[in-house]
Amino acid sequence: MIADKLVTRMLAGDRYALAKLITLVENRHPDTVAILSRVHPRCGRAYVIGVTGPPGAGKSTLVDQLVGLLRQREHSVGIVAVDPSSPFSGGAVLGDRIRMQRHFIDEQVFIRSLSTRGSHGGLARATRNVVQLLDAFGKDYILIETVGVGQTELDVMRVAETTIVVLVPEAGDTVQTMKAGLLEIADIFVVNKADREGALRIKTELELMLQLRQATPWIIPVLLTEAQNGRGIAELLETLSQHRRFWEAREHGAAHAAARQEEFLAVLREEIGRRLEEGVDNGALASVLQQVRQGEVDPYRAALQLIDDERSMRAVLGRPTPRASD
């Protein structure tokens, strides 16, 4: 496969090869599965942290400060900034990226933006795979930051071991109408811009709400930060370490087994989908497609018949796969 040399170079520490591989994986190049298979033995060392919250909460500044502190302590860091490209998200993305520039020249910080390309659900998968590449590359910490707060972002956050949800004191109403999804993914709440009025009130409200619904052994903490001037960042990092230890002690094995199974099923689905699309392009599906397009057979019946027909399915699925050398 064309990516074989890139993987070798990336695993030897070549940042440029890493960047190229991320591009291949992001665009779901046919070699994607083979690339991931090859880096897989090197994965599992990094600590993956997700940062989400509504626009304007100061996520990027918080990430920036966290990275600063991690670099002081000589950890290497990867940052994946995920933008699901809401057409109304405005100019936030560009501004966020600009703010991050003080780490751009640091060789130990690898920053990558991902945005929606191609199909649904692709973004969460692409994020997971980019994290795997950064992990195999040897990053100690990987931070995933999402710009928005929709379903896509929630899916993306599931890639993280610890998820930080960032709010601001003005988010009072937001908290009350917050849906279950966000509470479920939060491991740590941060009330940022805590010098503003209402910070303590929202902290209390959150703690109360969390007490009411909490039945898990990890007590979700609510921290106050002022990311702009670095206040509360060291405490946040300490809480992250606590959650990491908690997570590794309790859920690590089971979560990893579940993640592997999920990855296996996702790859199955994606690879089958890819071969179906190849079948559209290379003519393996030509006759049934023509019938469907002309309305001679309804698309539902045609699909079921194809799946049930052993020879046709083999014709679609059976072509040789690009694969890493064993």
Next chain:
Amino acid sequence: MIADKLVTRMLAGDRYALAKLITLVENRHPDTVAILSRVHPRCGRAYVIGVTGPPGAGKSTLVDQLVGLLRQREHSVGIVAVDPSSPFSGGAVLGDRIRMQRHFIDEQVFIRSLSTRGSHGGLARATRNVVQLLDAFGKDYILIETVGVGQTELDVMRVAETTIVVLVPEAGDTVQTMKAGLLEIADIFVVNKADREGALRIKTELELMLQLRQATPWIIPVLLTEAQNGRGIAELLETLSQHRRFWEAREHGAAHAAARQEEFLAVLREEIGRRLEEGVDNGALASVLQQVRQGEVDPYRAALQLIDDERSMRAVLGRPTPRASD
């Protein structure tokens, strides 16, 4: 299949059967494909209109007024209100549904809310399928309203033949940072709450922007409405009719062939995915899953090997399918 009688009753005009079928399809009941196959011959009559735009633009009021006018003219209407359940979307949804109540008692108006359940991309597919059920049921007009404006909503909007993007005069900044996605899906722009300051300015800005990038034969119109008091609604309906005629004259055949092919491929993917999940539950994948979970084989290699192994794939795919009687 259990849904067989429901389909017969639905096609005979039973609203309750329609509601039950929508629930089955929304939850991706195993009979979903069979249901859609049976209603397919009755589809293709309805005119499907999408309404989207940022929160607070007055979409629901606009839809409500459109429905009122359509009912005056004795058309039957289906409404699909799609809520991608952003955890920060707040209380808007409930309010919108309440506003719609004046049509709740009208037997010729069928209203259904859809929200995110299950996996990525499922919402656009579920919306398309619910529209098909409403179409087969005999609705003349089907309106799809989305609450938000993210990627999911854009995908949902592709189900519509005509898409209305609703803005308000205050959206000036929004317009300037608007990403390509929204411009691509808009067939008609509506500046609602046009009695407010800036309405004409935003109309002019939009028209200018549209002129700059437009290379299509349909000139995207920018209309002014005051949905609250019904102003501009008749003109909007007239413009909708124009777009429908334009669309049917030009793109109808090709678009339908493309839609059928897309549906065929989507059903293929979904049905294969469903059978894979069945394989997880019923043990057909037990041995490979155990190896993957315990880390004995990496998930990527395991997936490729399974696809390439004819007998294993047949074991997973080959079980009899629930199917409509011919």
